Amino acid sequence: MIREKLDNYYSFVFEKELLDEIEQVGVYKKLRENELLVDLGDKMKGVPLLLDGAIKIVREDKKGEEILLYFLERGDTCASSFASAISNGKCGIRAIAEKESEIIFLPKEKLDEWLVKYKSWRNFVIDSYNIRLNEMMETIDTLAFMRMDERLYKYLKDKAQIMRETSLNTTHQDIAYDMHTSRVVISRLLKQLENEGKIKLNRNKIEILEF
């Protein structure tokens, strides 16, 4: 069963021998919606490969203020965990399942070994880091160059894409937490987007009309 899911998303990424090894040592885990996968300061004993679902990666500062960094989808891994696992350091982020998700945990002992043995693993690790660096840069662009209303609209579209839905089940308060602003600001801007015909508001639900 695991092998089947693994093959689904990773058979074109990894060599057969590596897939075999992953099947042997990987630990399958199913995550409930809103389940905490990684918390701030955790020391990772391995890295998660995402088979299905969506994981939200959040940054928190000393004062407990939060901001969304990016989402992981199937085929992704958490570069920050990789960092933490291989260096025995602490993880600087929090990872929460946005919806029911499936992962395979790879034990950290194998991570370096596979770098030597498998070209496909080297590529995957380097690619993962690159994707993450690019996501971070996009986040920085968003924070540095966009106004709150643009950021909000982008947030809604991005989240809809990750969740594979055109309407989101969420509250204004939750969005405010992700964007590190206040609920009132979000309500105001959402109403503005609704007036522009880009979205439709309902209780606990936002439909996106224009992508």
Added chain:
Amino acid sequence: MIREKLDNYYSFVFEKELLDEIEQVGVYKKLRENELLVDLGDKMKGVPLLLDGAIKIVREDKKGEEILLYFLERGDTCASSFASAISNGKCGIRAIAEKESEIIFLPKEKLDEWLVKYKSWRNFVIDSYNIRLNEMMETIDTLAFMRMDERLYKYLKDKAQIMRETSLNTTHQDIAYDMHTSRVVISRLLKQLENEGKIKLNRNKIEILEF
């Protein structure tokens, strides 16, 4: 001469055999102050190892708006170049020497080969990515959680540290470019910091009194 500088900063990082190889294939280059090392959209043919100096890494969006991402110091490499070199993709950043700097260019053909051969190279690459991810997170924290006056003070202190000086030769306009705001805002906040006794302002020069 190169070997000497290489040994200075990297003899505890790389194995002897790797240092030998780097000496053979690496290309030494000296950068003048303000010299452009990498531009947006460049395809990298190798990665720079920083021997000495300071490199400013800047992000630019489509509209040509800029923001400082972080600085590189000796011992650092540019993860974004590594990404670009190994994947033949384009580089998403701009790198400019903040002062006279010395680098060694490593040809991209070796990068993967060394990952297999040298444990110290694997560690260095992974560490570099991790350091960069952490810098990016710090930049995000700064943008998301701090007000402009705090960001400015942090900018001054960070830059002073990188330049190894307690006073900076720079103009308000240049700071405004780095922080993606306007000169007037910077002048206003600098004056405020001066009134608080944290800095002293002169033409083309800012002394930092409190760290």
Added chain:
DNA sequence: GTTGCTATGTAACTTTTGTTACATTAGTTA
């Protein structure tokens, strides 16, 4: 010196974002 250029200082005003306070609405439970 005078001229000219660059950098800095600052006032006045606008826009954006954040805050407080309270009303209304939809859904849930007693």
Added chain:
DNA sequence: TAACTAATGTAACAAAAGTTACATAGCAAC
């Protein structure tokens, strides 16, 4: 249905950041 709770709507105001416009100061070339 009444009572309660969570979510949303909105006004009024405050703070932060951005903009325009212009004055002044420092420095260099003539």
